Amino acid sequence: MKNRVIAVVGPTAAGKSDLGVALARALGGEVINADSMQLYRGMDIGTAKLTPDERQGVPHHLLDIWDVTQAANVADYQRLARAEIDRLHAAGRVPVLVGGSGLYVRAAIDPLEFPGTDPAVRARLEAELELRGPGALHARLAALDPAAAQLILPSNGRRIVRALEVVEITGRPFTASLPESGAAESVYDTVQIGVDVPRPVLDERIVRRVDRMWAAGLVDEVRALEAAGLREGRTASRALGYQQVLASFAGACTDEEARAETARATRRFARRQDSWFRRDGRVHWLTAQGAELTGRALTLLEEAVTA
The missing domain is CATH 3.40.50.300 (P-loop containing nucleotide triphosphate hydrolases)
Known part of the structure; x- marks a missing residue:
């Protein structure tokens, strides 16, 4: 052992x-x-x-x-x-x-490996989540990273925001950081x-x-x-x-x-x-x-x- x-x-x-x-x-x-x-x-x-x-x-x-x-x-x-x-x-x-x-x-x-965060991007996405709800953000995630959208429930606003944040600050799909x-x-x-x-x-x-x-x-x-x-x-x-x-x-x-x-x-x-x-x-x-x-x-x- x-x-x-x-x-x-x-x-x-x-x-x-x-x-x-x-x-x-x-x-x-x-x-x-x-x-x-x-x-x-x-x-x-x-x-x-x-x-x-x-x-x-x-x-x-x-x-x-x-x-x-x-x-x-x-x-x-x-x-x-x-x-x-x-x-x-x-x-x-x-x-x-x-x-x-x-x-x-x-x-x-x-x-x-976990990408860093950008407070300004995170704050903007969280404000949008509050205004429009998780469904609208999940639809955007589905267009940008279909694989991530399949993994994340449409109701899970916190994870949707994180995935969109990673996509925006890295220019890569959120799923690219997951083996x-x-x-x-x-x-x-x-x-x-x-x-x-x-x-x-x-x-x-x-x-x-x-x-x-x-x-x-x-x-x-x-x-x-x-x-x-x-x-x-x-x-x-x-x-x-x-x-x-x-x-x-x-x-x-x-x-x-x-x-x-x-x-x-x-x-x-x-x-x-x-x-x-x-x-x-x-x-x-x-x-x-x-x-x-x-x-x-x-x-x-x-x-x-x-x-």
Whole structure:
């Protein structure tokens, strides 16, 4: 396992976090978070962040590092994640990268380069987004970079703005900065393990998870974060659950409607996550639960060492 990275990926509620802990305990490793929303301080219940007890003594890195008012920056994450990987390798520990944010996983392990930003261009595009809505900007992106438009939902204004910004400041398609999915080249010797859960089972898990979040106090968590500036956070305010609860605070829906919409939106998001990782032929998919899943993953890793 020396100088290897293990990445545990897949859709939300599949069981990635528990498998990551189990593998780290078995292999003398430590977990590096690759969930973009778990980077934020205070966003605990709604992101299903493991509690200290659930981490079972395994050190976890890149949790709670950003304030909710800070916009997500995958280039910053790339720098931080690789620093943690290199530090763990130097210490003889196994980095276990765990999360369902596909671009963040690839930023850590693949040779992605992220173009800079231009504040003036970004401000102009964001003002246009506010005025015209994401649909009009998505149509423009489809004309300039059809491949990027296929990857980005027409409702995802933040990503549409970023793609248009890259096109404008580089003169190249946004997708030119992304290597082909499943490219063999990687920065590290990496084994990616995908946690595969049948869709009906996953949908049921998501509903139960959302119910647990409400019972655990998600509404109170969002209220506290709202006082800390959550509404001003371009990224954090759009997180699943948080966005819906904020809408209920504003009177746009009831609390029960917010809960139901969180479950629906999370199911849609899980399908997009699954599609993203399925495009990468390097991911080894495992269907099991609990100790059986851990055993299969360890067998896979042993086979990868001798291959």
